[in-house]
Amino acid sequence: MxxxxxxxxxxxxxxxxxxxxxxxxxxxxxxxxxxxxxxxxxxxxxxxxxxxxxxxxxxxxxxxxxxxxxxxxxxxxxxxxxxxxxxxxxxxxxxxxxxxxxxxxxxxxxxxxxxxxxxxxxxxxxxxxxxxxxxxxxxxxxxxxxxxxxxxxxxxxxxxxxxxxxxxxxTLPSLKERAAVRVAVAGAALALAATPLLPAGLPVLVALLALPLASTKLARNK
Incomplete structure (x- = not known):
């Protein structure tokens, strides 16, 4: 082995x-x-x-x-x-x-x-x-x-x-690009803000709202 x-x-x-x-x-x-x-x-x-x-x-x-x-x-x-x-x-x-x-x-x-x-x-x-x-x-x-x-x-x-x-x-290996860091920080902030307001598990889904930041960055680079 x-x-x-x-x-x-x-x-x-x-x-x-x-x-x-x-x-x-x-x-x-x-x-x-x-x-x-x-x-x-x-x-x-x-x-x-x-x-x-x-x-x-x-x-x-x-x-x-x-x-x-x-x-x-x-x-x-x-x-x-x-x-x-x-x-x-x-x-x-x-x-x-x-x-x-x-x-x-x-x-x-x-x-x-x-x-x-x-x-x-x-x-x-x-x-x-x-x-x-x-x-x-x-x-x-x-x-x-x-x-x-x-x-x-x-x-x-x-x-x-x-x-x-x-x-x-x-997640750490994917945080080499600024866009990835931006999305991660924004998603974490959204999840933390939603934690006192939503049931357990749902703040993670709220963090997905940060994903458009990545697509906006890609659109600017084109």
């Missing part, structure tokens, strides 16, 4: 990514369990929904007493980015296994695939990342849910900070 990781950069990067995903999965399981979500529903959500950010959002909205329609709408808006993702990888990566490939689609699997120049390596990177993250997420979230029921409030142990910390780590 170690020799494979040393000689295969894709496998090495995926292994490192899975290590980070494990921490996030444990965090989600513990938070969902502390919010009162039954273990059976946590496992079903992991297997059938498999959308980390949307799952965190759903648990937050459930805790805030949101309706099912609001939770579904919020999840759809949050995962709307998967539409251009699907167009970016298309049949070249998914081939005849589009349904399964779409279910395994994450930001990381698409990013790893598009980073490869060779079509064969692109397919391998996508499927290796997608399958590895899916298994890691399901196992770690289930373990986190079981442990969370015994730990009690996850805030006491700082587990709730794992997910935002992981998102920050994923």
């Amino acid at each position: 170690r020799s494979i990781l040393r000689t295969d950069p894709i496998a090495r990067d995926v292994a490192a990514l899975c290590a980070a995903a494990m921490v996030v999965g444990l965090s989600f399981g513990a938070i969902a369990s502390a919010a009162g979500v039954p273990l059976s529903k946590i496992i079903a959500m992991n297997a059938l929904v498999y959308a980390g950010g949307a799952q965190f959002l759903a648990v937050g909205l459930v805790g805030a007493g949101a309706t099912a329609a609001a939770i579904v709408l919020a999840g759809l808006l949050l995962n709307a980015r998967h539409l251009p993702f699907g167009l970016a990888i298309g049949n070249e990566v998914l081939g005849r296994r589009r349904i399964l490939g779409s279910h395994l689609m994450t930001d990381e699997s698409v990013a790893f695939a598009l980073a490869q120049d060779d079509p064969a390596r692109r397919r391998r990177a996508y499927w290796l990342t997608g399958i590895s993250l899916y298994l890691t997420w399901n196992v770690s979230a289930a373990v986190g849910a079981i442990a969370g029921s015994a730990l009690g409030d996850p805030d006491v142990f700082g587990i709730d900070a794992a997910f935002p910390a992981a998102l920050l780590a994923l």
Whole structure:
């Protein structure tokens, strides 16, 4: 196993990514369990929904007493980015296994695939990342849910900070352009301003209003 990781950069990067995903999965399981979500529903959500950010959002909205329609709408808006993702990888990566490939689609699997120049390596990177993250997420979230029921409030142990910390780590490499920094700062300001006024999870969606700043910058550069 170690020799494979040393000689295969894709496998090495995926292994490192899975290590980070494990921490996030444990965090989600513990938070969902502390919010009162039954273990059976946590496992079903992991297997059938498999959308980390949307799952965190759903648990937050459930805790805030949101309706099912609001939770579904919020999840759809949050995962709307998967539409251009699907167009970016298309049949070249998914081939005849589009349904399964779409279910395994994450930001990381698409990013790893598009980073490869060779079509064969692109397919391998996508499927290796997608399958590895899916298994890691399901196992770690289930373990986190079981442990969370015994730990009690996850805030006491700082587990709730794992997910935002992981998102920050994923975001930092993209903050090299001024437009990206502008959008990030504006989105954070909007989310903070909306936090006292809206139920948990919805301020994140309000932050999306900062996205036109990026398109305005691109239009000026043309």
